[in-house]
Amino acid sequence: MTPLTPETQTRILEFVDSLRDEILACSRHLHANPELSGQEFKSAAHLADIARRHGFDVEMGVGGLATAFAAHHPATATPGPRFAYLAEYDALPVVGHGCGHNLIGTAGTYAAIALAHAAASLPGEVLLFGTPEEETIGGKIVMLDAGLFDEVDAAMMVHPGNDTEIAYTTSACLCPVIEFHGKSAHVASGAWKGINALDAMVQLFVSLDITRKQMPPTVRIPGIITHGGAMANMVPDYTRAEFSLRAKDKEEAEWAMERLLDCARAAALATGARMEWHPTGNPYHDMRPDPRLAAFFERHWLALGGSQPLDYVKPHGSIDIANLSHRFPCLHAAFSITDATHFGVHTHEFAAAANSPRAEDELIRVIKTMALTGAEVLNNGLDAAGDHSTHA
Numbered sequence: 001m002t003p004l005t006p007e008t009q010t011r012i013l014e015f016v017d018s019l020r021d022e023i024l025a026c027s028r029h030l031h032a033n034p035e036l037s038g039q040e041f042k043s044a045a046h047l048a049d050i051a052r053r054h055g056f057d058v059e060m061g062v063g064g065l066a067t068a069f070a071a072h073h074p075a076t077a078t079p080g081p082r083f084a085y086l087a088e089y090d091a092l093p094v095v096g097h098g099c100g101h102n103l104i105g106t107a108g109t110y111a112a113i114a115l116a117h118a119a120a121s122l123p124g125e126v127l128l129f130g131t132p133e134e135e136t137i138g139g140k141i142v143m144l145d146a147g148l149f150d151e152v153d154a155a156m157m158v159h160p161g162n163d164t165e166i167a168y169t170t171s172a173c174l175c176p177v178i179e180f181h182g183k184s185a186h187v188a189s190g191a192w193k194g195i196n197a198l199d200a201m202v203q204l205f206v207s208l209d210i211t212r213k214q215m216p217p218t219v220r221i222p223g224i225i226t227h228g229g230a231m232a233n234m235v236p237d238y239t240r241a242e243f244s245l246r247a248k249d250k251e252e253a254e255w256a257m258e259r260l261l262d263c264a265r266a267a268a269l270a271t272g273a274r275m276e277w278h279p280t281g282n283p284y285h286d287m288r289p290d291p292r293l294a295a296f297f298e299r300h301w302l303a304l305g306g307s308q309p310l311d312y313v314k315p316h317g318s319i320d321i322a323n324l325s326h327r328f329p330c331l332h333a334a335f336s337i338t339d340a341t342h343f344g345v346h347t348h349e350f351a352a353a354a355n356s357p358r359a360e361d362e363l364i365r366v367i368k369t370m371a372l373t374g375a376e377v378l379n380n381g382l383d384a385a386g387d388h389s390t391h392a
């Protein structure tokens with residue numbers, strides 16, 4: 001493979017350093033103005049304005065999502081790989097940027113800008129996507145289904161966390177709602193005329209607990225009953241439960257989903273109630289990090305003095321870039337902004353950490369690493385990562 005020239009590397013590193021104040025101002029601005037999923041109008045506009053100022057063409061409201069955007073840098077449009085950076089910027093109720101998406105939005109945007117700055121000496125094209133609503137519907141999945149990533153050859157994003165984890169993996173997730181329809185009757189004077197939808201629901205949870213014993217440890221099927229009946233003196237004619245099914249991968253999730261539905265069907269049969277179910281939200285696949293992107297990232301991250309990545313795989317929740325990783329090479333790298341062990345993301349403490357001097361130093365380092373990772377892909381394509389593919 002052709003190594004990046006020292007000139008290209010220096011051009012990226014010096015450019016990011018020259019923009020330090022502007023970059024930190026962007027992260028602080030997003031942090032000070034947290035907007036919930038689907039309402040990130042000011043945050044999306046802020047990042048889009050910055051991208052425009054640095055030469056990108058930006059289209060707002062893509063994929064039917066009002067706060068999504070797609071951007072490309074026309075001056076970089078030469079034959080070769082099309083490399084995309086993903087920017088998230090939604091916040092949470094109560095804890096604001098308790099997931100640190102102010103850092104993610106800033107990192108994705110400025111990594112694209114820094115790579116575009118060096119792209120005159122590289123083939124390929126630099127793309128930037130504003131991907132909203134990560135905390136709720138999984139905006140990237142909507143954008144994927146809308147065909148927005150059809151021309152992308154590889155994509156990456158970063159996420160702040162307690163640990164540095166470069167080849168970050170996540171569980172697949174399905175969120176079904178299960179309902180039982182019975183028949184109401186007075187519990188004392190005519191219980192035998194009713195069909196008890198709560199009995200069906202209780203039976204479902206009991207059967208599920210039994211079934212779990214023969215499930216792999218990677219499967220989790222927590223559930224809550226959101227409707228258990230109307231009055232204690234009436235046979236419940238309707239019950240409803242929500243589940244958050246997690247599994248190692250898409251295939252295991254689909255298998256576990258069938259087991260859950262078998263339990264529900266059996267409960268309906270046992271009680272005479274009628275079962276209905278439907279999925280909610282988008283199914284999240286398992287994250288499949290591209291080992292070549294991970295190798296490029298790790299090499300530059302460590303060379304820039306970045307913190308050592310974990311040498312074991314931690315369990316994680318689910319993320320929407322995972323669905324993209326089933327279609328083209330992707331990387332979602334976590335970078336440490338705190339050594340704390342008593343709190344994690346989605347807390348007030350993490351919101352404070354996401355706006356700390358340490359996070360800001362790491363932000364500059366991670367933007368440089370992302371830009372250099374993209375430069376490697378433009379320079380060599382992914383098939384040339386070869387010797388450096390040490391991650392699996």
Ligand SMILES: [Zn+2]
Nearest residue numbers: 099100101159
């Ligand atoms: Zn997050």
